Amino acid sequence: MFRCSVRLIKGLTQITWLREQPVLPNLLYRRSVPAAYLPSRALRVTWPCAEEVKDFSLPNPSWSQNMRNLYNKYMELSQQGSWIRLPSYNVTATHLIGKAEQCPDSAKPQVTTRLFTRNLDVEGLGFEYVMFYNQAELRTVGIFQAGPYLEGPIGLTHGGAIATIVDTTSGACAICTLGKVKTANLNINYRSPITLGSTVEVQCRVDKIEGRKIFMSTEIRSADSQVLHIEATALFIQMKMSE
Numbered sequence: 393m394f395r396c397s398v399r400l401i402k403g404l405t406q407i408t409w410l411r412e413q414p415v416l417p418n419l420l421y422r423r424s425v426p427a428a429y430l431p432s433r434a435l436r437v438t439w440p441c442a443e444e445v446k447d448f449s450l451p452n453p454s455w456s457q458n459m460r461n462l463y464n465k466y467m468e469l470s471q472q473g474s475w476i477r478l479p480s481y482n483v484t485a486t487h488l489i490g491k492a493e494q495c496p497d498s499a500k501p502q503v504t505t506r507l508f509t510r511n512l513d514v515e516g517l518g519f520e521y522v523m524f525y526n527q528a529e530l531r532t533v534g535i536f537q538a539g540p541y542l543e544g545p546i547g548l549t550h551g552g553a554i555a556t557i558v559d560t561t562s563g564a565c566a567i568c569t570l571g572k573v574k575t576a577n578l579n580i581n582y583r584s585p586i587t588l589g590s591t592v593e594v595q596c597r598v599d600k601i602e603g604r605k606i607f608m609s610t611e612i613r614s615a616d617s618q619v620l621h622i623e624a625t626a627l628f629i630q631m632k633m634s635e
């Protein structure tokens with residue numbers, strides 16, 4: 393009886409806490425973002441504390457035609473309301489700031505840490521990617537172009553770089569769904585190599601949620617969907633209230 397009561401109280405505490413978590417946690421959007429790119433009303437979004445923060449998920453001259461075509465496709469879907477483009481910054485904290493008025497120094501340019509996937513200053517050399525989230529379907533799509541500094545085997549993308557993109561895209565989906573998470577487990581089957589310079593589509597979805605655990609699966613295919621490159625699963629754990 394006592395154990396039941398304790399479990400009930402723990403469960404209720406967690407439900408209350410989950411309700412307080414933003415669905416799309418603390419993502420920062422530029423004030424100038426076109427209305428069509430704004431998330432649906434169900435998503436709680438905070439605004440940027442620094443107008444000068446650069447959004448790295450916007451097209452730049454290094455993007456291939458395939459990358460642009462896929463970007464345009466999901467931007468059109470975003471205008472219909474099913475998907476939203478996730479902004480991307482080169483400092484992790486910039487994604488996770490609670491409120492504009494609480495904007496910490498970590499979001500400002502003097503910060504010395506860098507998000508791993510945005511750590512190169514020259515466009516096109518490393519990870520070029522943009523992610524979109526579909527709240528109704530609990531899915532993210534990543535459009536990824538592998539730059540020449542991600543080489544593993546000659547002319548091919550390093551397996552660790554691919555793992556990074558899987559972690560990032562499925563992690564973003566988990567964060568948008570449950571709030572702050574950490575990766576607990578990542579399993580990757582490399583089905584065919586990804587040529588450096590090519591553009592691929594990363595499809596992630598939530599398989600199930602059990603308490604603080606969120607199970608994800610991911611597929612990476614060529615831009616024309618004909619070639620399967622990667623199949624992966626991942627487990628993310630939602631951070632405790634105190635973290």
Ligand SMILES: CCCCCCCCCCCC(=O)SCCNC(=O)CCNC(=O)[C@H](O)C(C)(C)COP(=O)(O)OP(=O)(O)OC[C@H]1O[C@@H](n2cnc3c(N)ncnc32)[C@H](O)[C@@H]1OP(=O)(O)O
Nearest residue numbers: 478487559560563564567574575576577603605627629632
């Ligand atoms: C849009 C934004 C863009 C932003 C774009 C950026 C997105 C990038 C996302 C990248 C994320 C990362 O790389 S994170 C960095 C890499 N990961 C890490 O460094 C994590 C290191 N590990 C840890 O800190 C910890 O082990 C945790 C947090 C994973 C779990 O610790 P915990 O919070 O104390 O949880 P714990 O009680 O142990 O476990 C909770 C439940 O999960 C299960 N569990 C825990 N670990 C595992 C495991 N490896 N495999 C199976 N199950 C596990 C437990 O059995 C338990 O199940 P039950 O008993 O409840 O059933």
